[in-house]
Amino acid sequence: MRSILITGGNGGLGLGIGRYFLEKFPEDRVWLGVRSNRDKAEALVAEFEGRCRVVDLEVTSKDAWEKAVETIMAADGQLDVLVNNAGAHQDSLLATMTDEAWSSVVSSNLDSVFLGCRAVIRPMMGRKFGRIINIASLSAVLPPLGQTNYAAAKAGVVALSQTLAKEVARAGITVNSILPGYIETEALSHMDADAAKLAKRGIPMRRFGRPEEVAVAVGFLACQDAGYVTGSALKIDGGIF
Template identity: 80%
Template sequence: MRSILITGGNGGLGSGIGRYFLEKDPEAKVWLGVRSNRSTAEALEAEFPGRCALIDLEVTSKESWETAVATITETDGRLDVLVNNAGLHRDHLLATMPDEVWSSVISANLDAVFLGCRAVIRPMMGQRFGRIINISSLSAILPPLGQTNYAAAKAGVVALTQTLAKEVARAGITVNAILPGYIATEALAHMDEDAAKRAKAGIPMRRFGTPAEVASAVLFLACHDAGYVTGSALKIDGGIF
């Protein structure tokens, strides 16, 4: 059985990735990292008893990461895949951006990825196998107005991914990033109909992506056959960039 940890496990993308693993890979044991909101994750756990479990994880806490990874490796004997999916955006023009808005977004999107990668590297090196997939954003390479904090964090995730990939390649660990564009999750739920129409008009495919379309790429990067793919930054954006 392959042991897989997905952060942000209660969100639309995190739970969608978890579901995709559970449905497509009969060997997958999925751990959904959650903090407070957990109703969606609990429903997935109930649907796949014995193959899906929730684990408390505050992604900005070193201690929380160490506890979660220790629990998983003690339970399953290994940790094969980490999907760093948890994130946060709080858009604000830089000239008037409060310090806390900057630091909270950097912490949730970049510091959390650093802490997660560092926490899993040791057990993965011991196994001589590991797959790390970091969910960045199209904002890393095509940043919109008002996202200096989010775009900087997600660009940092890409640079971290590419550097770490070189550091651990000889240990049988691959590290890749995915850069989603507009994906139909709760993150887009606030958009009114006119705003959604305008957004879709700027996408060559004229539609939003689905969590399953991101999850399929994650599943590929996590598989044994993708062992020569590392340090990549794969955009999934319907052709925007």
């Protein structure tokens, strides 16, 4: 049995990752870290009753992380996999970017990963096993205009993952990051048909990725057989970069 915590567990990517574990690995227990808008997360819980639960988690709060980990440890006695998936963006050119837009995006995308990794390291070290998968973005290595805050935060996630991987390698814990490109989630819902068509022209595969295609990569990095894979940054982008 593995106990798995996925942040951003109410969004398309988080739900897709959670569903993958629940469908492919009958012994797994999945915790969906959610701050608000629980309906879709609760639907997955109902579908996999007894194996999937929602845990309150404001990812930018140290206290919330500690409480969430305590809740999971009390219920399962272990926490094997952390998928740091929560994030947000507020795009604008740097010259007009507000202080709030900078600090909010950096906090939700980078501070959250720092807090989450720190919160789970001790219980993972206690079992000499752990898998941490941090969802970054292709923007970390191929940043578009208007995303100085988001790109900087996601680049920080990659660097944090690579550094932490070295620090905990001897404890049996691996730390990797995934850099998705365009994935069919609510994050792309604002794109009109013309913008979507233009975006696809820049993708060698000429299509957007699907959440389940990211979930498969997360599943591999979380498995026992991926024990020698750590500090990696895996792009899932249809060949853009």
